[in-house]
Amino acid sequence: MDPYAPPPPPAGPAARPWWRRPGIVVLGVLMVVGGGLLVSGDPGGRPGAGVGDAKEAGRPEVSVSPSSVEPTATPSVPAGPPRLVGKVLEEAQEVADGAGYDVVTHDASDRDDGQWDADGWKVCFQTAGGQRGGGRPVLDLGVVRVDSPCPAADGEAVSWPVMPGVAGATLVRAGEMLEAVGIRKVRPESVYTDVVLPADPGAWRVCFQEPAPGEEVENPQYATAYLKVAPPDAACPEEPYARLRPDTP
Incomplete structure (x- = not known):
């Protein structure tokens, strides 16, 4: 060896294994992320549809179970009309209202008097009066004065x-x-x-x-x-x- 020969240039860094090279690492990361998106896609085959749609809508997905949905309330139907015959009209109206019925009244005798004072009349007859515009059922009450006897039939003269x-x-x-x-x-x-x-x-x-x-x-x-x-x-x-x-x- 020539003692006056210039020293050899310093050795460069050791060569990296192929799997640690930057290009390979970046490619691997992209493959992993892409695979995750593919895995989280919708069942119809559109990759990443569930995640992408949720992000685009600006809200998370919420699953609703059938038990969490409240049923629509339906109007209550009275089980049956209360027995009002023999009651003072004022009390009969309160009982009917509490049972889900509206009330109309008429003079049960042949006089056709108006019933302005509900506490001065009593119920002799009751019949179903239909229903008002899809609302509550109606009871039609035939009434007479409290101190009067009921007629033999609705609309007849008092005996x-x-x-x-x-x-x-x-x-x-x-x-x-x-x-x-x-x-x-x-x-x-x-x-x-x-x-x-x-x-x-x-x-x-x-x-x-x-x-x-x-x-x-x-x-x-x-x-x-x-x-x-x-x-x-x-x-x-x-x-x-x-x-x-x-x-x-």
């Missing part, structure tokens, strides 16, 4: 009680017979003009009465029975306002 015949009965017994048909007011009077009615005329007997026996008494709770009575030891005269002792001055 009021008749005056019982109380002549010959004691005043106490006559009062019981009158109360049985709803007459509460009894006004007794001595049948003789010359005999004074005592403080307790319960044992006196009825000679004449008004209203007459068999006469229909409308609204008997407001009626008054006028009774002419005689002492227990005296017979009834032929006419009222007679004198028991005509010869006595």
Whole structure:
């Protein structure tokens, strides 16, 4: 070796294996990313459709299960109409409304009176009244005044009680017979003009009465029975306002 020969140039860096060369690394990364996109594509074969669509829409995908969807509410249908016959109209309206029904009313008698005061009428008949414009079902109520008896059929005249015949009965017994048909007011009077009615005329007997026996008494709770009575030891005269002792001055 020539001692005066120039030294050899320094050795360059060692050669890298082929798999660590920059071009190969970049290509590998792209292949991995591309493969991931291919794997995440939609079932129809469009690569990356699920991820791309979600990103383009600006919102994440949300899966909805059938149990998470609330069913559409349907209008409730009443199971059946409540029994309203016998109730005061005001209460009947409240019960019907709570059961899902609307109410219309009419006079159940032959009078065709208007029902302005709901607490003054009672229900005698009820029928289905159809449905209003797809709304709630309707009940048609036939009503009469609270103190009135119901007619035999809807729209017929009310059958009021008749005056019982109380002549010959004691005043106490006559009062019981009158109360049985709803007459509460009894006004007794001595049948003789010359005999004074005592403080307790319960044992006196009825000679004449008004209203007459068999006469229909409308609204008997407001009626008054006028009774002419005689002492227990005296017979009834032929006419009222007679004198028991005509010869006595």
